[in-house]
Amino acid sequence: MKSSVVFFCVVAALLLLGAPTAVDAAMCDPSELTPCAAAILNSSPPSSLCCSRLKSQAPCFCQYQKNPSLSKYISGGRKVAAACGVPIPSC
Template structure:
C-alpha cells in the first residue's frame, strides 16, 4: 500500500509541474495512466480502460522514462508486464 501512496504523490507532483502536449496532440499526463495502477502494483491483469489509456499515452512513454520521478515505475516489472499484456511494445528511447 505504501508503494501506491508514494506513486500517487509522485504523479500529482509531476502533473502539477509539467503537462506537455506532444506533436500527435496527446497531452502527456501520468494521471491518465491511473486505471493501470492496480495492475502495475499487483498481479491483477490490466483492465480494458488501462490498455486503452496505455495506448493513448504511447507518444509520452519516453518522456516518462526520462523523468527521474517516473523512471523506476515505468521500468518496473509490473509496468513491463502490463505493457506486454496490453500488446504495447516497451519503448526504446534515444538520449537527447
C-alpha cells in the same frame, strides 16, 4: 499519499514503453494512466481501460521514462504494457 502512489505507478507504465521524441507535451498526462495502478502495483491483469489509456499515452513513454521519480515503476509497467499488447519502444 495513496493517490500519489497510484499516479506514479501510472507514469511508470508510460516510462517503460518509450515513444517518438517529437510529442506534443499538451497530450502527455501521466495521470491518464491511473487505471493501470492496480495492475502495476499488484501484478494483477490490466483492465481494458488501462490498456486503452496505455495505447493513447504511448507517444509520451520516452518523455515519462526520463523522469527520475517514475523509474521505480518501470518493471511493473513493462509487464502491463506487454499484457496490453502495447509495444515498448527504445528511447
